Amino acid sequence: MSSKRTYDAAKDTDEGHACANSVNQNDSSSLHIAIIGSGSAAFACAIKAAESGASVTLIEKAEHVGGTCVNVGCVPSKILIRATQLMQHQRANPFDGITNMQPEIQRSLLSQQINTRVDELREAKYQSILDRNPAITLIRGSACFKDARTLFIDKPDGSQQTLNPDKIMVATGSTPTIPDIEGLNDTPFWTSTKAIFYEAVPQSLAVIGSSAVAVEIAQAYARLGSKVTILARHTLLYSEDSLLGEELTECFKEEGIRVLEYTQAHKVSYNDNLFTLITDDHTLEVQQLLIATGRRANTSELDLQAAGVETDKSGTILVNDQLQSSVKHIYAAGDCTTIPQFVYVAAAAGTKAALNMTGTPAKLDLTTMPAVIFTDPQIATVGLTEKQAEAKGYDVTSRVLAMENVPRALANFNTQGFIKLVAETTSGKLLGAQILAHEGGEIVQSAALAIANSMTVEELASMLFPYLTMVEALKLCAQTFNKDIKNLSCCAG
Known part of the structure; x- marks a missing residue:
């Protein structure tokens, strides 16, 4: 596993406490599982646990179920990427006898189409499952731990509900990390969500970051027509085989995307509808700025310390290959954990966690993760x-x-x-x-x-x-x- 720490045997912080709803480990018919979150890991866990006979309560504070992938991540970004790829094919194709042309772009219509498909997939793959499966119940609200056995849920109407489930899974996902750059927080910068759904095309765009989200959106906006500059702290895709980043950089340069390697912004300001970025070697002025420097676990509001759940210094939950946290009846899966941040990994982890919670031992094997x-x-x-x-x-x-x-x-x-x-x-x-x-x-x-x-x-x-x-x-x-x-x-x- 790619975790910073794993556990051979997770401890129980409440060894002497017999859970009021305890059941035989191999009998899930009266098992109650609470899942904090409603993304891919959460739904995969809920579906598998319900198939095994457990009753499941999902707790979600956001307006929509489905988490990052369907709402603001994988699905809408890939639609945008495909659309801009077709634009590029119109501008420049390699075949004799086919005339290149400048595509007419109506960004607002494209954004509307993205939103429509997101709504359709969220309904088909998430909401309809809730509607059809009586074993899965959704509670709207923000959850936190009172102790290892108790969850408090603050509901939108101001009321509070207490849950004492047999087992708990945390699947709260992640949010973009914002770097500590002087002046940045006083500017209207984008994160990936804003960039994907924005209904206009800026003349120029600076992208701070050099990993997957940064390079995907940078190229998409270059193909929409923006003049794009990437500020990479090291090189593109620094954590991958170096040849990948080197060759992708050359491909980007051929498209007119400027890549500034080993470059960091020290100060950002915003005046007269322009961002000014100051680095050691450059001063850049651009119409829009995208921050894509990674993501952090959504765990700060859970009060994990009250439950005894251990995290790393950034708040990411440490899990073993059975998705157990340091507290044996509390599991975690998805982007809030130390496993790789991919939706299909999150879903697989949610399924494995459900199997373990309902009495069937299962491990998450990432040795052949594409x-x-x-x-x-x-x-x-x-x-x-x-x-x-x-x-x-x-x-x-x-x-x-x-x-x-x-x-x-x-x-x-x-x-x-x-x-x-x-x-x-x-x-x-x-x-x-x-x-x-x-x-x-x-x-x-x-x-x-x-x-x-x-x-x-x-x-x-x-x-x-x-x-x-x-x-x-x-x-x-x-x-x-x-x-x-x-x-x-x-x-x-």
């Missing part, structure tokens, strides 16, 4: 990088295949990017894949399956892949461990 950053070309990774593998004691070898060697990329007249495979030297076992490619997110799952099944690069190279697909790049890269693919004909195994 990840995608939806830039164009896309970043897709799974398994270990070279540095990570070496740190774990592996003797590793790797190969990098430029996409100019992939027939589908050549046929598309778009050869940006590469595929990198990392393998154990002695066995040839595939350990990791790092991909920068158009539709890279559609390629990476094949690599994840190969790693999950302990395949060697030779086995991967000998598999049949359909010709003129992007995923064939995996086979070609695997072949480079033992062959010079320039000496092979098309489709040669």
Whole structure:
């Protein structure tokens, strides 16, 4: 697990207390589970727990159920990204005989369409589940711990409700982290939510941040027509394999996106509808400013200390691979915990937590967790990088295949990017894949399956892949461990 601390055996802060609603560990028919939050982790947990016979109470203080992903994160951002990709295709396509044209952009209509699809998916995937499942009840309000066994809920009408559930899961998600920059809080800066739904296009945009959210929105606004500058404290995608950030930076520069590496803003001001950013080497004036420097756990209002739940210094809940906190009947999942901040990981964690709470032992295994950053070309990774593998004691070898060697990329007249495979030297076992490619997110799952099944690069190279697909790049890269693919004909195994 990628947690800063895990527990072999979570402690119970109330060992002598027999819960009034205690049940047999293997009988969930009278088990009451309370879940704070209503996002992907919360709903996955609620559904699985209800299937096992438990009664579930969801507690949500926000106006809408569904959490970050459907409301202000994954869904609306990917709609925006796809729309701007089509705009870019109109401006610049690689084919002779097709005339490029400047797209007409009505940002307000696009924002309305995004909102409509968000409403539809929230209704279909969240609200309708509440309406159909009598075992799941929603309470509107803000929850906090009185002690390890008791929750207080402050309701919108000013009343308070007390719950004493058998088990509790915290799934309160996260919010954007705002850096400590002089003057920043006195300005109308954007976070990602504002940027996704904004109904106009600024002439210029500065983005402070260099991870997934920063680069996705930066490119989207560049394609909408803004002049975009990214301020990266280190390099783009600093925590990934360095080649990914280097190549993405070059792709961005080709699109006119300015990337300032090793640059931090020390002071920000806002006058006459312009932001002024002062760094060590630059003074920038832009019409809009986006802060995308990461996210922090939403736990400050829960009074976790009263329950004895341990967190790291930022308030992130420490969990083990069964999603238990330091208090054995209190679980946590999603962005408020030390597990990776991906919605599908949150959902998987919620399901595993429900199994554990209802008497079926289950662990969250993240060894083959794929990840995608939806830039164009896309970043897709799974398994270990070279540095990570070496740190774990592996003797590793790797190969990098430029996409100019992939027939589908050549046929598309778009050869940006590469595929990198990392393998154990002695066995040839595939350990990791790092991909920068158009539709890279559609390629990476094949690599994840190969790693999950302990395949060697030779086995991967000998598999049949359909010709003129992007995923064939995996086979070609695997072949480079033992062959010079320039000496092979098309489709040669």
